[in-house]
Amino acid sequence: MKKVVTALLVLGLLTGGYLGVAHVSGGVFWTMGLALGGDRGALRRLALSFLEDIQFKDFVSAAGYHAPDIRDGVDIPFLIQRLFTVRPEALDIMDYEVVFADIDSGGLRARVKLRVKVKLLMRELIEEQEVMLYFERESVDDPWYMKLEDSLRQLSPDSTKQH
Amino acid sequence: MSTTRRQSHILAFRYRDCLLGDKGGLFLVLAQAPFIGWLCAVVWGSIEQDTPALYFVLCLSAVWFGCVNACREIVKERAIFERERLFGLRPGAYVVSKVWVLAALGAVQVVLMQGAVEWHLQLRGPMPLELLALFGASLAGTGLGLLVSAVATTQERAVFAVPLLLLPQILFSELAIPDNLYSDVVAALEKAMPVHWAFRVFEESAALEPRWHIVVLSLVVLAAMCTLIFGVTTVALFNRREVVT
DSSP states (O other): HHHHHHHHHHHHHHHHHHHHHHHHHSSSSSTOOOHHHHHHHHHHHHHHHHHHHHTOHHHHHTTTTTTTHHTOOHHHHHHHHHSSSSOOGGGGEEEEEEEEEOOHHHHHHHEEEEEEEETTTTTTTEEEEEEEEEESSTTSOOOOOOHHHHHHSOOOOOOTOOO | OHHHHHHHHHHHHHHHHHHOOOOOHHHHHHHHHHHHHHHHHHHHHHTTTTOOHHHHHHHHHHHHHHHHHHHHTTGHHHHHHHHHHHHTOOOHHHHHHHHHHHHHHHHHHHHHHHHHHHHHHHEEEEHHHHHHHHHHHHHHHHHHHHHHHHOSSSSSHHHHHHHHHHHHHHHHHHHTTTGGGHHHHHHHHHOOHHHHHHHHHHHTTSSSSSOOOHHHHHHHHHHHHHHHHHHHHHHHHSSSOOOEE
């Protein structure tokens, strides 16, 4: 009986210690499905959830990661085409993982780098692409919003500045 | 319980207690692993991606950990071993007891090292598989270290022999010259290096279309290498030696 209690205690301590490390690392290590990792953990989950939506071509849900005021106007299929240089129907997202999540010193801007394995269906070609997603928030208490629409929008020259 | 098994249990517990008794030494041994991992993260973090060179450094470090942990462990207590042999201690049990404890130590080291790298930069490929490859490399390094320790006459000589074990791991690798330029001899020698097989696991599991049979084969070869080295170490201990202390 004493051995069982000791074993359970050690197991509990190890699990607790591991989850503590997983939290401090920002969700780098497997968090057993728990919402650990603080801001960096939240960003990782957002980025992975976004890519899952893209993988299953749920563009309405994928647009939902943007700020509410621009959400309705975000054209996700067009942005995907610009991001992967291939039309959504010709793209099979096979696998994806976060390389790192980074937050600026002010805690209001963030970037998440992802490694995405895609199959270009028309050409029967498997490629690996690295994608950087940018996020921002108004204050540290606000939720993170994606800036995909901002980052991928066609640049138009600023007429008030020299080129 | 067979005699060999009973002896190895008793010796492993004794060896574990000796290691745990030297807390400062144990801390240094364990701390070097995340330190090397952190150094790797600093270097490869600057380009924000992993490369085959990083995999090679990790595999080489794992072999290094094993070698350094083990290279003095037999020679330093050779006098005790020879005396206990007079009372029926079997060399096989003695080697197994060392392997058990040093394998556990190596496992902790590789977890700490890869954890430190992944903390900053996620590596391609499944982490458990890569940890298994690093553990295999560490175990092979432990075997090489124990072998050196079994044949060395002094601790100093055993320590001096470690670079002679590690340098070939670098020389006979794709890092020195591209593998398509290898002569047959170099190609054969490369296959005798534990780092090569651990590296293959990393390389294959990170590929766009991994060939899992090569991953499995590499792990099997690593395991076979470890078994062979431990066997040779045991045989090396059969020679009785007069120890002057």
